[in-house]
Amino acid sequence: MTALLDPEEAETRVIHELIDFAGKDVLDVGCGDGRMTWRFAELTRSVLGLDPVAASVEQARRNTPAHLRSKVTFQVEDITAAQLPAAAFDVVALSWSLC
């Protein structure tokens, strides 16, 4: 392996320090290949991951563990154009999406 990203799991620790994901409906904006989604999805009630890059979304779908398939959904969508239900999520997570 040539690269290991955050094996210390600093990011995971921080997101769980800031948010209690248990039983929450989560909108994951800029989900990419699901790198961050998997750090909290287990605990949630549901996750909708959006990303404008189709290849990333396809990879996220492929990477979805079987036991999470019933509650994690990924869509190719740009947040600025997405038709989202109003007041439907407990948490909106933006991982490196505003930059």
Next chain:
Amino acid sequence: MNALERMWAALRPGGLLLDIRPAPERPWVQVWRGENVTMVGQIDDSYRFGTLKVADAAVQAVVAAGRVARERDVTFTYLYHLYSVDAWLEYMAEHWSSALIPADVIARAREALPPGVEGEVRILRIIRATRLRRV
């Protein structure tokens, strides 16, 4: 409607917005050989600073409009581990190509971690995570 307004509308009242992104600081590069650490310099990714400033202003605007309240900021270090200088440069070319790596930084890294020597290059990236709550 901009991105933050759409997210605000999608949140239930009292819902939380988690914003994670790099801080506007140039990442440091270290070479580790056993317990010995050499700071070889910084990556120049200042191209991103303007975008980060725009993002800060956008967040500040929704806070000022009373739509969300800033609750907590946490800053942490995100580490990249790469097991040779060439692996580091390949990673940068593939995933972080807009960043500039000064030639003297590469030279110091090669001096500190010659080919065939066991060790690693670490990139230390400062990340800021902010929790905001829909008012």
